[in-house]
Amino acid sequence: ELEKLGSGVIYAGKIVSKTLLLKENQKEKMAQEIHIHRSLEHKNIVKFYGYFEDTHNVYVLLELCRKRSMMELHKRRKALTEPEVRYFMKQLLEGVSYLHDLKIIHRDLKLGNLFLNDHL
Numbered sequence: 001e002l003e004k005l006g007s008g009v010i011y012a013g014k015i016v017s018k019t020l021l022l023k024e025n026q027k028e029k030m031a032q033e034i035h036i037h038r039s040l041e042h043k044n045i046v047k048f049y050g051y052f053e054d055t056h057n058v059y060v061l062l063e064l065c066r067k068r069s070m071m072e073l074h075k076r077r078k079a080l081t082e083p084e085v086r087y088f089m090k091q092l093l094e095g096v097s098y099l100h101d102l103k104i105i106h107r108d109l110k111l112g113n114l115f116l117n118d119h120l
Contacts, residue, residue, distance in 0.1 A: 030058060047063035
């Protein structure tokens with residue numbers, strides 16, 4: 001979690017060490033991820049709020065999803081009811097459909113990358 005000083009606004013922070021961005025293609029991949037994510041606006045896609053960097057890291061500010069991820073839900077509950085699965089799958093498919101309409105492929109869909117916000 002990262003807080004914008006004095007604002008009380010808390011973001012999820014993705015921190016990427018610049019030691020992981022030494023090769024040019026790694027820098028380009030990071031820049032492309034930021035460029036794509038900042039252009040997205042959909043209720044089922046984590047909001048992008050900005051990024052900044054210092055000499056050691058790149059910091060990406062994202063919507064804070066306090067309910068964590070589907071992976072953590074799976075670890076806690078082990079199973080979901082059929083209505084819950086329908087509920088989550090509908091949202092997942094709406095988000096993926098939005099990306100595909102924009103000719104974007106996620107390439108890393110997994111439980112740990114499916115975040116749950118406070119509006120469940």
